[in-house]
Amino acid sequence: MSRILLFNKPYGVICQFSRDGMHPTLADYIAVPDVYPAGRLDTDSEGLLLLTDDGKLQHRITDPKHKLPKTYWVQVEGIPGEVALERLRRGVQLNDGMTLPAEVRAMAEPAGLWQRDPPVRFRKNVPTGWLALTIREGRNRQVRRMTAAAGFPTLRLIRYSIGDWSLERVAPGKWLSLDI
Known part of the structure; x- marks a missing residue:
């Protein structure tokens, strides 16, 4: 049986257990031996990070050939219209090539969303919008x-789900353990 942890990574935490002296790490939140991240989130991103004690499962989650859908809640500057x-x-054409098509829809700010520390910068005269964006690659x-x-x-940027796993019952800075 494999173990998987669903961790709601706060803003500013780096996705490693070893300390870098500048940022909080996974070790500050997770005291579970022999689990390793299956993928990563940038320091300035929040949300779902999966950790497991199963190398094959870790590979299946991270390997692009499996194309697990990853859904993000994205607050953007401006209000995207149908053309965008x-x-x-x-x-979208990026400097490293064309992305695969994404599933995307405009959404209201997620209900019950936690405050970010530090808060998001706002510009008085520029509105913001929210998107639910699902990709199947991970550049x-x-x-x-x-x-x-x-x-x-x-x-x-908040990663809400990877495949069938989501943040649904996981508060920021907390984790949930599942045996699969």
Whole structure:
């Protein structure tokens, strides 16, 4: 039987157990031996990080050939219209090539969303919007680069789900253990 941890990574935490002297790490939140991250989230991103004690499961989660869907809640600068959403749906040209098509829809700010520390920067005269964006690849800072290419820079990025696993019952800085 394999063990998987669903961790709601706060902003500013790095996705490693070893300390770098500058940021909080997974070791500050998870005192479970022999689990390792299956993928990563940038320091300035929040949300679901999976950890497991099963190397084969870790590989299946992270290997692009399995194309597990990853859904993000994305707060962007501006209010994307249908033209921008359709551009994301078709795929966006980035400096490292064309992305696969994404599933994307405008959404209201997620209900019960926790406050971020530090807060997101706001500009008085520029509204913000929220997107639910699902991708099936995982390039470096891909979601941020995609929304910027569509003309809507990312202000806040929360990974909500990977495959069938989600943040549904996991508070920020907390984790849930599942045997699978």
